[in-house]
Amino acid sequence: MKWLLRYISSSIGKKHVMALTGMALFGFLLTHLAGNFLYFLGPEIFNKYAHALTSSPLIYPAEIGLITIFVIHIIFAFWTQSDNKSARKQAYAVPLAEEHAKLSSSFMLLTGIWIILFVIIHVGGIKFGSYIPYDLAGEEIRDLYQTVSTYFKTPGTIIFYVVSMVILGVHLNHAFWSAHQSVGLSHRKYTPILKGLSIAIAIGLASGFILVVFAAALSKGAA
Template identity: 40%
Template structure:
């Protein structure tokens, strides 16, 4: 008596992957996860900008904030989580862009549609703007986190205000930071609203409002970060505080 052979288990089944990895196994799931990580990173941008705007309040306010932040026990865990979010978002961006390019080739092989071409153009632009932002982020980490720039007159470990103003005062940082924030704004302007669509939250009644909120959010975030390399090195009071001798740290 013959028996029907059981279907060969897939790689996902053999590895007994969790529901999260199963989600990443589908195109829709990958886009949803990329959208979720993008929105979480938007939240980080709000907090990060709020902290950076304390530069306008002067040395005491900014150094006090930086000192408080670095004393928090949750900071290493938060940084690790942020790193994972960035890696996952970047990885999914590469995968999705590759899928869209294959879809474009298939569309040309069959029947090209304006809608398909428009969607792929948008994804390509998102990928390009994201790549520029990634380059800006790498320089930002080298500048602020690692302190490896040879052309920056870094201060001591606790002189966050002086170090930040010194970095923003270099021609390289001013140019790259302003360019990076412009591309960040473009990336957010489309990414914010498309994230809701990828999460299945698009609706004819609310989508226009979501797009408007996304554009306003992008403008506020980009303008806030753009103002720092533009204005901070040109403010005499800020520069004077940054170049003053450091007080002994307790």
């Protein structure tokens, strides 16, 4: 057990934990976006999916696991940033590459804080938002389709979500590339490919979520 504590306390160990938890969160984002795309298929399919998801006995263990991974990722992000600040105070002359890495870490922390605030607002507005009943073959379930459609009818909400998704995309681009470096996949031949792949994935994911936002904003949900 001591070896594990020493490992995760080391610089490389922290990077590996950040990379692994980040990849897990990225996997969640992919599945979440896939579920969101069911919005385009109409209220019946979207509400049926949402009801099946929230009524599953696995939902609470899954949410606890997701929150745990998210919290670990946040803790290690602040821990890494704290180490960078300490190192900066101890060194009078810092190599350019090292200084760039520290600036990148600070940038990631700031965008990460924005994402945390976004998640809190998003969960409060959607998961714990208004309950609108929907009849599904004689069974009353939550009309999440209408809830989402109504939620994205104010310009402020739309702008906040679009800005947040852009920030998420920037965060993902840097995180995806850093994760590959942390696990030793940096290579002269493949580095340009990995960088391009990071940008493409970040743009694709952010654009996907933004597309759902605009679809909801233009829907016939109540204003």
